Amino acid sequence: MAKQITAKIKIQAKGGQATPAPPVGPALGQHGVNIGQFVQQFNEQTRQYNGMIVPAEITVYADRSFSFILKSPPAAVLLKQAAGLAKGSGTTGKEEPVGKVSKAQIAEIAQTKMKDLNAFDADHAQRIIAGTARSMGLKVVD
Numbered sequence: 776m777a778k779q780i781t782a783k784i785k786i787q788a789k790g791g792q793a794t795p796a797p798p799v800g801p802a803l804g805q806h807g808v809n810i811g812q813f814v815q816q817f818n819e820q821t822r823q824y825n826g827m828i829v830p831a832e833i834t835v836y837a838d839r840s841f842s843f844i845l846k847s848p849p850a851a852v853l854l855k856q857a858a859g860l861a862k863g864s865g866t867t868g869k870e871e872p873v874g875k876v877s878k879a880q881i882a883e884i885a886q887t888k889m890k891d892l893n894a895f896d897a898d899h900a901q902r903i904i905a906g907t908a909r910s911m912g913l914k915v916v917d
Contacts, residue, residue: 778836778837778838778840779836779837780834780835780836780837781806781835781836781837782806782834782835783832783833783834783835784802784803784806784832784833784835785830785831785832785833786798786799786802786830786831786833787828787829787830787831787849788817788821788828788829788831789824789826789827789828789829790818790821790822790823790824790825790826790827790828790829790848791818791821791822791823791824791825791826792818792825792826793814793817793818793821794814795810795811795814799813799814799817802833803833803835803841806835806839807835807839808833808835808839808841809839813833813841813843816843817831817843820845821845824848827848827852827856828848828849828852829845829846829848830845830846830848830849831843831844831845831846832844832846846891847887847888847890847891848887850884850888850903850904850907851863851907851911853884853887853888854876854884854904854907854908854911854913855911857876857880857883857884858873858874858875858876858913859874860873860874860913863911863912863913864911864912864913866912867909867910867911867912870912872912872913872914873911873912873913874912874913874914875913875914875915875916876908876913876914876915876916877915877916877917878901878905878915878916878917881901881904881905881908881915882897882901884904885897885900885901885903885904886900888900888904
């Protein structure tokens with residue numbers, strides 16, 4: 776017999792550096808989940824991301840146990856890292872681009888995000904990532 780699901784929670788925490796403080800603690804605490812156990816498992820599985828934001832989808836069951844699925848880091852975070860920026864443009868299109876990313880970097884990011892994107896092939900995934908880059912105020916160069 777399958778376990779009864781009581782809640783599905785989506786959070787974003789730093790890979791390998793999650794703590795019981797917000798946003799993790801309050802989100803899980805209200806459903807009676809063992810926060811320390813989740814933090815330990817999350818940090819263990821996200822150690823390779825080391826400080827990069829990692830989304831997770833947590834399924835909480837009736838017996839207060841849980842399971843979680845890790846997603847790839849958000850495209851904006853990967854693009855900022857590739858361009859070497861702290862943040863994107865606040866006024867996209869009204870001023871000069873704040874940075875540049877190459878098509879090779881976009882292809883690499885698209886490959887990383889492929890399983891989480893709603894794309895049929897690598898070309899479509901690259902166009903999605905390039906659109907995100909342009910909306911952040913980044914210029915896509917060859």
